[in-house]
Amino acid sequence: MLQKFSAFPGVPGPVVVIVMDGYGIPKLEVGSAIAAANKPTLDRLFAECSHISLRAHGTAVGMPSDDDMGNSEVGHNAIGAGQVYSQGAALVANAIADGSIWQGEAWQQIVAGAKAGRGVVHFMGLFSDGNVHSHIDHLKAMVAQAKLEGVKTVRIHAMLDGRDVPETSALDYVVPFEAFLAELSTDGFDARIASGGGRQNITMDRYDANWPMVEKGWKTHVLGQGPQFANATAAVNGLRASYPGTIDQDLPEFVIAENGQPIGTIEDGDSVVFYNFRGDRAIEITRAFVEQAFSRFDRVRTPKVTYAGMLQYDGDLKLPERFLVTPPAIRDTSGEWFSQAGLAQFACSETQKFGHVTYFWNGNRSNKFEGETWQEVPSDVVPFEQRPWMKSAEIADAMIAAIQSGQYKLLRCNFANGDMVGHTGNFRAATMAVEAVDLALARLLPVIEAAGGVALITADHGNADEMYELDKKTKQPSLNKDGSYKAKTAHTLNPVPLILFDKVTGGKLALNQTPTAGLSNIAATVANLAGLEKHAKWDESLLQVK
Ligand SMILES: O=C(O)[C@H](O)COP(=O)(O)O
Ligand SMILES: [Mn+2]
Ligand SMILES: [Mn+2]
Structure with missing residues (x-):
């Protein structure tokens, strides 16, 4: 049980x-949609309320290095769990470095499964070094190992990024990778990119x-349906010519074919x-x-494959059953312990971030803890700059x-705007995104005050704070050939705010800016605000009681 907080x-x-x-929190005014936004409520909060900054990237959220930006998964894991775990990016890199991934049953089944069939292993995923969902070095290592272990054919289904990396950087990855595959394709081994498309368009x-x-992705990767090109470099160039101005994440699907035949459809006996x-x-x-009984779309045919995820993506649903690296065992989350303390909890966001305040918050679990209510607001299905x-x-x-309603002691929500609109690279829309959140706060905060409550206002990582790519040397915005600023779609390395909105204790409470303050300190701070000691495993509370 969580004990009562003595202070x-x-x-x-x-x-x-x-x-x-x-x-x-922006470093530069130029290029910051946050600095440019008209946000009277946030301005007032920063002027009147106790506030500090939190580390939200790199090792502070379990990423391999401090060069890694934060993201929603690691950010919400840290906020919800009150602890920092080595995250997927680090766990996979380690398992490859020490070779343990190849010894695992899952990898061996992938290789054995393919050898028992047509000898084909398919690798499918996000094709960049963003290290948010994937890393191209992991893919490289797997292709090389597959050759070493006698796999004859490798086919890659590449989702072009431009969202965790610069917006039109696809060829920076595709060209060297196709050269790497060509070099490896000797002695009867044949490895090629077989299909792909923009990550916000398919799969x-x-x-x-x-x-x-997802249906479009299935048709592209599995059935081999889509516009045909000779190789992925030609596909990116060809699609860019046909769809000028389209950034990588939004490019259409493509299929690589020889004599009109797709080279990498997925068939019975293959491994994926x-x-x-x-x-x-x-x-x-x-x-x-x-899934055998699957009704989301008509798969047309369902090849019998040996399928593995890099990690298990959902521990409650055991999805998928076969995975190459064991995910972080996120235990003793705040959701679980507040539930055990008998506190009713409410979580809300729109579809695009709904899993962030539920599944990620609770340590990548899809089931609720007792006393939790989750409310999803359906998101628009449109480009969010619109x-x-x-x-x-x-x-x-x-x-x-x-x-x-008075039913809940603890509530949490996520406003998606700064991030989802930030990812479009559209500066004007991103300022409006920040303004929309400001307006929502203006409505929400008086209600919290009237209920005798307090709020912690924070973020999981930066994005809208830096809408232009910065030059690595000068740290100033980079320019396009025509003199305009180069749009940036990815997250940032900047810290995030933590604001304590408290109009009910007469100034008794404040936040402590410690040198290591990060997202994982929020859970303990929430516990103290609710009058409870933190769980022993959670990082320190930042609450100061005067
Ligand atoms: O999946 C995405 O949209 C981006 O790769 C990362 O954004 P998120 O971590 O904020 O979801
Ligand atoms: Mn996020
Ligand atoms: Mn994001």
Whole structure:
């Protein structure tokens, strides 16, 4: 049981955690949609409330190095668990470095399965070094190992990124990779990219937001249907010529063919590795491969394959059953311990971030803890630069109703805007995204105050704070040939704010800026605000009681 906190009895009303996804603290004014936004509520919070900055990237959230930006998975894991675990990116890199991945039963079954069939292993996943969902070095290592172990044919199904890496960088990965594959393709070994497309266009949907994307991916990778090209370099060049101005993540699907025949359809007896380590955008395509009774779309044919995920993406659903590297065992999360303490919890976001405040928050578990209520607001299925307000108003409505119901001691929500619109690279839309969140806060905070509650307002990582690529040397925005700024779609390395909105204790509480303060300190801070000691495994609380 969580003990009573001796220094403070807890606020009378609810404790609300508000995650402004993708809201970092900008270093430069130029290129910051946050600096440019008209945001009177946030300005007032920063002027009047106790606030500090939190580390939200690199080793502070379990990434391999401090050069790694933060992301929603590791950010929400850290916030919800109150602890930092070595995350998928680090676990896979280690398992490859020490060779343990090749000794695992799953890898051996992938190789043996292929050898018993046509000798074909397919690798499918996000094709970049973003290290958010995947890393191209992991793919390289697997292709080389497959050759070493006598696999005859490797086919790669590559989702072009441009979202965790620069927006038109696909050829920086495709060209050297096709050269690497050509060099390896000797002695009867044949490895080629067989299909692909923009990651926001095919295969990598999440949280059931847009299954037709996954269907398009299935048709491309499995059935070999789509516009044909001779190789992936030609495909990227050809698609760019046909769709000028389209950034990598949005490029259409492509199929590599010889004499009109696709070179890499997926057939009975093949092995398939989905090599993303992160689960949210891996679950739907995985279900299409492993579920016998599957009704989301007509698969046309369902090849009998040996399928493995890089990790197990959902521990509750055991999805998939076969995986190459064991995921971090995230235990003793705040959701679980607050549930055991008998506190009712409410979690809300729109579809695009719904799993972030539920599945990621609870340590990549899809089941609720007792006393939890989850509310999903359906997201629009449109390019978000066209609707930068997204569902901020509806999330605020749901939160206000939940607070006013008086049923919940702990509430949490995620406003997707800064992140989802930040990823489009559209500066104007990103300022509107920040403004929409500001408006939602303006409605939500008085309701929290009226209920005798407090709020912690924070973010999981930066994005809208830096909308232009920065030159590595000068750290100033890079320019396109025409003199315009180079749009940046990825997350940032900037810290994020933690603001304590407290109008109920008469100034008794403040936040402590410790040198290591990070996202994993939020759970203990929430516990103290609710009048409870933190769990022994959670990182320190940042609450100061005067
Ligand atoms: O999946 C995505 O949209 C990006 O790769 C990362 O964004 P997120 O970590 O904020 O979800
Ligand atoms: Mn995020
Ligand atoms: Mn993001």
